[in-house]
Amino acid sequence: MQNFSHILQRLADAGLDFVLVGGFAAISHGSSYLTKDVDICAVLTPENIAKLRQALAEWNPKHRMTPQKLSFLTHPPMGQPLNNLYLQTDHGVLDVISTVLGVGDFERLKREAEELEVDGQRYYVISLGDLIVAKEAMGRDKDLLTAKELRVIAARRQSH
Numbered sequence: 001m002q003n004f005s006h007i008l009q010r011l012a013d014a015g016l017d018f019v020l021v022g023g024f025a026a027i028s029h030g031s032s033y034l035t036k037d038v039d040i041c042a043v044l045t046p047e048n049i050a051k052l053r054q055a056l057a058e059w060n061p062k063h064r065m066t067p068q069k070l071s072f073l074t075h076p077p078m079g080q081p082l083n084n085l086y087l088q089t090d091h092g093v094l095d096v097i098s099t100v101l102g103v104g105d106f107e108r109l110k111r112e113a114e115e116l117e118v119d120g121q122r123y124y125v126i127s128l129g130d131l132i133v134a135k136e137a138m139g140r141d142k143d144l145l146t147a148k149e150l151r152v153i154a155a156r157r158q159s160h
Contacts, residue, residue, distance in 0.1 A: 003091060005118045007038050012121055014055035018042040019109045020116065020125040021100055021134065026146050028116050029128045030153045033146050037093035041126070043106045044082040044098050052085070052096065059089035102137025103130045128154050 004024055011018060019042070020028070023035025042048055053061075053073055061072035065086040072087055085096040099105045103126075113124040126134065128150060135147035 004038060005121075007091060007094060008118055008123055009121060010055045010059075011040070011052075012123065014051040016042060016048060016051045016055065017110075018096075018124070019106065019113050020123055021097070021109070021131070022095070023146075025126045025131055026135070026150060028125050029131065029150060031146055031149055033142070033149065037095055039095045039097065041097050041100055041106050041109050044085065044096065046079055049078070049082065056087070056089055056094070059091050061087045061089045061094075064088040064093065100126070100130070100134045102133045128157070 008020070018040040020039070021041050022037070022039025023031075023033065024038055026033060027035065057073060062069045063072060063075065063086065069088070072085070076082065083098050085094075087094045087096070100109055103109060109126055109130065110124055112127045112130055114127050116123050116125040132147050132150045132154065135143040135150065138144075
């Protein structure tokens with residue numbers, strides 16, 4: 001498994017405003033399911049793309065969903081609009097999405113997000129309720145299993 005806190009710290013140091021979503025967000029809420037990538041939601045403005053390139057420059061970031069595995073440092077050219085990034089780096093996989101299925105865009109996510117502390121640094125993480133909705137909207141078996149477990153966690157929280 002990749003170094004989750006190292007990746008988050010690198011993004012924060014670059015000044016990127018993001019919300020942690022996906023498997024590590026589920027783990028932060030108490031899920032026992034393992035994940036191999038870091039998923040975040042952020043607005044992919046030219047400025048934020050520049051911040052991402054700066055943060056990841058030393059880690060050899062490549063587009064993992066393209067056959068050519070093009071370098072993220074040069075592709076796409078600056079100014080080309082992006083909705084999502086699926087990157088492989090020397091320190092693991094980082095997926096950056098601009099909207100979360102079933103929930104909404106970055107601003108909507110951040111409004112409801114919870115704070116998470118990792119190694120003394122505070123980050124935003126998708127709320128438990130939003131994560132359940134997102135996992136169910138994905139509809140894949142692994143997401144549905146995670147959503148089921150997260151519903152149990154949510155019910156326990158409400159009973160305490």
